Amino acid sequence: MTALTTLLSPTAVRLGVHSRDWRAAIRAAGQALVDVGVSTADYTTEMIANVEENGPYIVIAPGLAFAHARPSPAVLRTGMSWIRLHEPVPFGHDTNDPVSLVVALAATDSSAHTEAMAALARSLSDPATATALEQASSAAEVLALLDGDAAPAAPTMPAARATPTARATPAARATPAAGAASHHKILTVCGNGVGTSLFLKNTLEQVLDRWGWSRHVSVEATDTISAKGKASEAVAILTSREIARTLGDVGVPVKVVEDFTSAAEVDSVLRDTYRV
Incomplete structure (x- = not known):
């Protein structure tokens, strides 16, 4: 297991979830956190309030929302949930709507999960791995991909000048x-x-x-x-x-x-x- 999959219980990976709108999608992600003992229902309310206050900035890529709120007493331990929606729903984002995947994070502090976030960013930034995650048919398959099984290497980017000035x-x-x-x-x-x-x-x-x-x-x-x-x-x-x-x-x-x-x-x- 990696730092990422340590935070993601198989029972918090849910595929084909029906949600009528973005609030329902976040509630589904929050309920998965509650079910595995990561947070209380209050944290789900805080995640929804975060979007209501700050807008849909949590929609960080086409089809992907990263739901979270500040560390609070509603977080019992650091953990994540993975909710793939049966039908995409709009969050109100100008370019990245509609959302088909909601990944929720509950963190006890601002630093304990940085390694896991790095691993998740690497997985989702790789087109082949992202496509495989979209097509995964089980929680075990999702976790295997996030663990790096059969994940292709990221393409190289063109080099720039050696030193910023x-x-x-x-x-x-x-x-x-x-x-x-x-x-x-x-x-x-x-x-x-x-x-x-x-x-x-x-x-x-x-x-x-x-x-x-x-x-x-x-x-x-x-x-x-x-x-x-x-x-x-x-x-x-x-x-x-x-x-x-x-x-x-x-x-x-x-x-x-x-x-x-x-x-x-x-x-x-x-x-x-x-x-x-």
Whole structure:
């Protein structure tokens, strides 16, 4: 078992679930968490309230919603559920509707599940694995794919310049880390800092690894409130359209990413940020 499948009980994987709307879809995902002892029903209410307050930013890729809320007493232990809908339902997202898969996360803190999120981001960003997950006919098959069984390697991305510099873009301010004049930070931001921002962080880090920039650019996942205070430390913020509207003008470029699982889109956004 991997860090990812350790958090996902077979009984929390449910395929062919009927839901009339997005609230029902999240309730189904929340009920699966309740049934395996991950959370109470209050957490399901909190996940729905998160979308009502912040908009459908949890729809992080075409057909995929990553439901979550802040750590709270309603979370009994860190865990996940996997709900594939019988018929897709709209969440109100401009580009990624309708949703056919709802993955729900309940976390006791903001860091215990980072390795699992990295593994999930890698799985869903690989087209062949994503297609196989869509076609899986059982919970055992889903878990095997998430464990990496027969998962193909991700395609390589074109390389970029070896080192980012402050001259790369006038819009991107360089705020170097102590003792490292060439070190930059990029923030990935979501409403709560524990779910979708980690997804985007992991995709961005994959791209930075392929570019050979990982030692020059660090990525921090955070929430909207913290991001406003940390913006001065960053050269850019990557986030969803809904969260970008919430952030407003924070003094650094705020870049919108529609598909958080797409290395190609994140690559393009990074190239635009650094003018490469």
